[in-house]
Amino acid sequence: MTDVPQRPWDDGEAARRERERGRAEGGEPDSTYHGEPFDDGDGSTRREIARRTGAPARRGYDGATDDGGLEQAGGAVEPDVYDDEFADGDGWYDDEEVALGTRRLARRDRVRRAPRADAAARPGARRGRRRHSRIGVVLALLMLAIAATAIWFGIQLFQPFRGSSQGTVTVTVPPHSSATQIGDILARDGVVPSGFFFNLRAMLAGDRGKLLSGTYHLQRGMGYGAALKALTTPPPAAKVSNLTIVEGRTRSQIDALLRAQNVGSGYLAATRHSPLLNPTRYGAPAGTPSLEGFLFPDTYQLRDPISISALVADQLKTFRREFAKVDTRSAESRQFTPYQLLIIASMVQAEVPKAADAPLVASVIYNRLADQMPLQIDATTRYATGNYTRPLTVSELNSPSPYNTRTHPGLPPTPIDNPGLAAIQAAAHPANTNYLYFVVKPCGNGRSVFTASYSEFLADVQQYYSARQQQGGRSPVHC
Numbered sequence: 001m002t003d004v005p006q007r008p009w010d011d012g013e014a015a016r017r018e019r020e021r022g023r024a025e026g027g028e029p030d031s032t033y034h035g036e037p038f039d040d041g042d043g044s045t046r047r048e049i050a051r052r053t054g055a056p057a058r059r060g061y062d063g064a065t066d067d068g069g070l071e072q073a074g075g076a077v078e079p080d081v082y083d084d085e086f087a088d089g090d091g092w093y094d095d096e097e098v099a100l101g102t103r104r105l106a107r108r109d110r111v112r113r114a115p116r117a118d119a120a121a122r123p124g125a126r127r128g129r130r131r132h133s134r135i136g137v138v139l140a141l142l143m144l145a146i147a148a149t150a151i152w153f154g155i156q157l158f159q160p161f162r163g164s165s166q167g168t169v170t171v172t173v174p175p176h177s178s179a180t181q182i183g184d185i186l187a188r189d190g191v192v193p194s195g196f197f198f199n200l201r202a203m204l205a206g207d208r209g210k211l212l213s214g215t216y217h218l219q220r221g222m223g224y225g226a227a228l229k230a231l232t233t234p235p236p237a238a239k240v241s242n243l244t245i246v247e248g249r250t251r252s253q254i255d256a257l258l259r260a261q262n263v264g265s266g267y268l269a270a271t272r273h274s275p276l277l278n279p280t281r282y283g284a285p286a287g288t289p290s291l292e293g294f295l296f297p298d299t300y301q302l303r304d305p306i307s308i309s310a311l312v313a314d315q316l317k318t319f320r321r322e323f324a325k326v327d328t329r330s331a332e333s334r335q336f337t338p339y340q341l342l343i344i345a346s347m348v349q350a351e352v353p354k355a356a357d358a359p360l361v362a363s364v365i366y367n368r369l370a371d372q373m374p375l376q377i378d379a380t381t382r383y384a385t386g387n388y389t390r391p392l393t394v395s396e397l398n399s400p401s402p403y404n405t406r407t408h409p410g411l412p413p414t415p416i417d418n419p420g421l422a423a424i425q426a427a428a429h430p431a432n433t434n435y436l437y438f439v440v441k442p443c444g445n446g447r448s449v450f451t452a453s454y455s456e457f458l459a460d461v462q463q464y465y466s467a468r469q470q471q472g473g474r475s476p477v478h479c
Helices: 008-025 046-053 107-113 123-158 179-188 195-205 224-231 251-260 308-323 329-333 338-351 355-370 378-385 421-428 454-470
Strands: 168-173 214-219 240-244 299-303 437-440 448-451
Touching: 168 179, 179 195, 195 224, 214 224, 299 308, 308 421, 329 338, 329 421, 338 355, 338 378, 338 421, 355 421, 355 437, 355 448, 437 454, 448 454
Parallel strands: none
Antiparallel strands: 168 214, 240 299, 437 448
């Protein structure tokens, strides 16, 4: 009977049983086993077994030599293709083919052939992954914050969603203002939302050196670009008018002038008080009724239509500037305040047609005050009565008004007009004389005659009235 060749897996099963029987008996496994290299506990390989038993080493089913390894599947090795070199024609191996069994790898081979799949999952690697993950999150958040800031900054700077304007406002840009100062002014008046971004837009546009001073009528809530265009475009020449306030005019006289020229009313009300000037800072008593004396006479150029408040503001600003030029130490050494100096200047201004006589008139006032004599200046009585054109009557000369220096000693309560700079300087620096009297010099073209003698004064007065009579009752100033 022909022996049926064993199939490779039958040989493997027989070999496995043989080895188990050998281990149970304490002996060696069947020495005729020929298979792929395996570790039988003592590190023997197929080549070694073949050398002990005399059996030839065989090539494995997968075409690898006996030093190579076979593919494993669940501990049993199953060939993919039978090697033609060992097949006997019907697809089965001859009886010299080595049975296959379960392979046991040496420790060295196990480490080499089966590296740990979870090496990357060691604790250090896990911590590294977590750390890298946290850094990635932080970087992502940082990039988002930078992007959001850049978007916000661009919106603020270029205002793509700017709303409509909210009315108009008049803005005055002083001369020599910097772009930063102009931006602050515009932001304060509500023209632009931010002076900083206005300055930045001006820098980006190259307009910082092109901004112009002047008065502008701008929209509230304008865009930065529109504001830059307005302030870099020269404003059209405004129509202006020159208004001259003559030296020595009172508030009432200036009010009448403005009404006569159709400038408007309200000058008396506008000159009672102003935040631009506080009389008490010049030594005026608290409760001083008006700004008389502080309304500096000059020629003012005002935008049409002329504004009363603009005129008053210009007068007060000019007074502060001009009065700051005056050295008041001489008057202060005589125990006079700047306000009292201003009162004296107003009387000098009213009594002196010629500026050359102003220091002499001032010396008469100081000398009479030093001698505690009544000043007896007619101009103060005219201020009290409002009579500036007719000769003073006896009743007017005896007026009980505190401004009547014939009946009240010392200075009047306030200035009696608004003096010019020459009269103020004369009051601050009077001539050094002993004069106590003066009267208009007949045909002197505005000059006066001064004397320290009362008798000489009476003679000068007689000459004045004689000349007046010769002029038919007219003033003999000009003959």
